[in-house]
Amino acid sequence: MVKGRMLQGARAMAEMVALCRPKVISAYPITPQTLIVEELSQIVADGDLEAEFINVEGEHSAASVCLGACAAGARVFTCSSSQGILLMSEVIFNISGMRLPVVMICVNRSVSAPLNIWNDQQDSMILRDSGWIQLYAENNQETCDLLLQAYRIAEDHRVMLPVMVCADGYVLPHAYEIVDLPDQEKADAFLPFYEPIYKLDVENPSTMGAYADPEKYMETRYMIQETLKKSIPIVEEVARDFSNTFARPSYGLFENYHVDDSSTVVVALGSMAGTIKDAIDELRTEGEKVGLLRMICYRPFPKEALYEALRNAVNIVVIEKDISLGASGAVATDMRAIFQGRDASPRISGFVIGLGGRDVTIDDIKLAIKKAQQQFEDADFIGLKEELELEGIDA
Amino acid sequence: MKITLGTVTHPGGSRVNKTGSWRTAGKPHFLHQRCIACDLCALSCPEGCIFGTGQKTYYANEDYCKGCGICANVCPVEDIEMVSEEDEHG
Numbered sequence: 001m002v003k004g005r006m007l008q009g010a011r012a013m014a015e016m017v018a019l020c021r022p023k024v025i026s027a028y029p030i031t032p033q034t035l036i037v038e039e040l041s042q043i044v045a046d047g048d049l050e051a052e053f054i055n056v057e058g059e060h061s062a063a064s065v066c067l068g069a070c071a072a073g074a075r076v077f078t079c080s081s082s083q084g085i086l087l088m089s090e091v092i093f094n095i096s097g098m099r100l101p102v103v104m105i106c107v108n109r110s111v112s113a114p115l116n117i118w119n120d121q122q123d124s125m126i127l128r129d130s131g132w133i134q135l136y137a138e139n140n141q142e143t144c145d146l147l148l149q150a151y152r153i154a155e156d157h158r159v160m161l162p163v164m165v166c167a168d169g170y171v172l173p174h175a176y177e178i179v180d181l182p183d184q185e186k187a188d189a190f191l192p193f194y195e196p197i198y199k200l201d202v203e204n205p206s207t208m209g210a211y212a213d214p215e216k217y218m219e220t221r222y223m224i225q226e227t228l229k230k231s232i233p234i235v236e237e238v239a240r241d242f243s244n245t246f247a248r249p250s251y252g253l254f255e256n257y258h259v260d261d262s263s264t265v266v267v268a269l270g271s272m273a274g275t276i277k278d279a280i281d282e283l284r285t286e287g288e289k290v291g292l293l294r295m296i297c298y299r300p301f302p303k304e305a306l307y308e309a310l311r312n313a314v315n316i317v318v319i320e321k322d323i324s325l326g327a328s329g330a331v332a333t334d335m336r337a338i339f340q341g342r343d344a345s346p347r348i349s350g351f352v353i354g355l356g357g358r359d360v361t362i363d364d365i366k367l368a369i370k371k372a373q374q375q376f377e378d379a380d381f382i383g384l385k386e387e388l389e390l391e392g393i394d395a
Numbered sequence: 396m397k398i399t400l401g402t403v404t405h406p407g408g409s410r411v412n413k414t415g416s417w418r419t420a421g422k423p424h425f426l427h428q429r430c431i432a433c434d435l436c437a438l439s440c441p442e443g444c445i446f447g448t449g450q451k452t453y454y455a456n457e458d459y460c461k462g463c464g465i466c467a468n469v470c471p472v473e474d475i476e477m478v479s480e481e482d483e484h485g
Contacts, residue, residue: 099401160400198403208401213412219398 004180009140010035010173012181013105016144018049019187020103020151023074026054026065030084031117032169033107037079059084063091063102070100071208073199075151078102081169082109085123089130095162096131096224098209101154101194102162103147108270108321109169110356118357119169120321121270125330131224133163133231134299136269138255140177143167145250146296148182148191149238155194156238159231161224168271168321170357182246190245228300235297253302255294256309258284262291264315264373267335269295272353272360276319279365290369295331303338311344317372319365319382321354328379349377358383414442418462421477427451429472436466436475 007015013036017025025044027037044053052069056062059080066076080088085106095102106124110116124134133153137143143165150163167173182190200206212220232253239252257277259265266276273294283290293309310316318332327333332350339345349372354360364382371377396411423436423445430451437445437453444460447453453475455466467475 097401197400205406207404207408210402210404211409211412212398212402213414216398216402220402223398223400 002178004141004178006176007140007179008035008173009143009167009175009177009179011039012140012144012177012179013147013167013173014039014043015181016147017077018043019181019184020077020148020191021049021075021188022051022077022103024052024054024066024069024076025078026056026062026069026076027078027080028056028059028062028084030059030081032109032119032173033079033081033084033105035173036105036107040077059087060091063088063095063104066102066104067091067095067098067100068200070095070102071098071200073194073196075155075194076102077104079105079107081107082111082117082123085127086111089127092127092130092132092162094209097220099160099224100162100208101151101160103150103154104162104164105143105147106164106166107169107173108166116356117169119171120355120357121166121168122322122355124164124166125322125324127164128299128330131161131228132299133159133161133228133235133297134166135163135235135296136166136298137172137296138271138273138294140167140172140175141179141248142250142296143172144179144181145242145246145248148187149235149242149250151191151194152238152241153231153235156231156234157195157197159227159234160197161227161231166270171271180248186245190242232297232300232302232305235300251294251296253295253297253305254309255296256291257294258291259293259309259313260291262289263313264288264290264317264369265310265313266290266292266317266319266365266369267295267310267331268292268319269298269331270321272319272321275360275362276365279362279369282362283366283369298331301334306335307338307342307344310338310346311342313344313346315372316346316348317351317369318348319351319353319368321352323352323355323379332379347372347376350379351377351382352379353382413458415456415458415460418457418460418480420462420464421479422457422460422462423455423464423466423475424478425453425455426474426476427453429474431472433471435469435471439465439469441465
């Protein structure tokens with residue numbers, strides 16, 4: 001018998017957040033994230049979670065409420081997408097700079113203009129440099145599993161940094177899947193009460209993230225950089241503990257899908273891994289040595305572990321739902337940097353796919369793999385509509 | 396000096412930031428000739444860096460003074476004048 005319940009992704013995520021017992025939740029509606037916080041506000045209103053749900057006038061305020069409440073010693077949660085993430089971005093940097101273990105879900109969606117509410121990963125990719133830990137989920141079960149782990153990682157006194165769990169918009173929160181959630185007792189045992197190192201206290205007044213002149217600021221960034229590097233084994237440690245506790249695999253830094261015996265390895269993040277695995281299964285039945293490295297922990301970027309996993313690959317095919325406009329895909333750029341000055345030097349091609357919710361098909365994945373096997377591609381757009389005339393581009 | 400996680404500081408903690416180096420337009424010179432200890436210079440100082448305990452004792456802590464000149468402007472007996480620091484530095 002399959003364990004778990006058939007739940008809409010958003011409901012499952014909301015129930016998982018409630019199991020983590022946040023004391024303060026603040027959010028502002030934006031599609032496709034809204035369902036999650038709607039469910040949470042209902043859970044709080046029904047008295048099933050002892051928390052304050054604070055309605056605000058925008059995402060900048062939602063993140064600020066979470067920053068303040070976390071600084072006062074509370075476990076907090078927020079959630080957003082797209083323009084909401086961009087509006088939060090100033091506070092996102094403040095949260096990591098103040099070393100506050102805020103946990104949020106970024107329900108991935110494209111950014112305007114033009115207005116498009118569908119899924120890609122441009123929103124969270126923009127914040128890869130913010131000092132947050134970023135974990136990308138493939139499905140609803142993993143999103144829930146990563147949420148529980150996210151608080152453990154963030155609140156670990158060796159880390160004390162915020163965590164963003166990224167879940168592809170529509171593909172995950174709007175989909176019904178069987179999800180197995182732990183009971184409260186087991187969740188509590190895995191995730192003990194949050195014990196802050198510093199908190200706002202009227203008896204002992206303090207300021208967080210005040211003023212650091214050129215004589216001190218640089219050290220604060222060095223501290224976050226070093227801590228993020230040291231948090232790589234902690235992400236693995238928490239995933240191992242999760243797997244042992246809940247008898248379900250949690251992959252930690254990345255999932256290895258037929259990587260070890262493959263000369264061509266696809267690297268990707270998030271829900272499209274399902275389609276990629278189908279493409280790989282088909283190619284492998286035809287005798288092709290193709291695998292997938294599905295990255296979960298994108299920040300911190302586990303350079304050593306990735307190098308070891310991919311050193312025997314001949315072709316690395318990065319397929320991503322984002323683009324650093326004017327350069328290349330963010331993940332492709334990072335992957336190429338890993339191999340600089342090292343013995344292994346695979347060809348690392350980059351493909352941009354599925355922007356603004358364009359469908360990602362098995363044929364698209366196979367095309368990217370085939371192209372990468374033939375020649376180097378920097379940031380090749382897969383799935384462009386040839387029938388559209390593009391002013392300023394087409395002669 | 397220890398930099399804590401999230402740069403947590405306590406009241407008075409900003410004293411370590413010696414911001415007097417921002418000064419560009421001269422500094423107050425307390426003449427100590429006509430001072431009546433009215434305390435206006437200390438009360439008006441936006442940095443709170445002027446101190447005195449009686450007539451002709453007032454001075455500005457140059458580690459924090461920005462050289463704004465408010466003290467010289469409010470002094471009712473014109474006992475403070477702004478002087479250029481460029482001469483000092485040659």
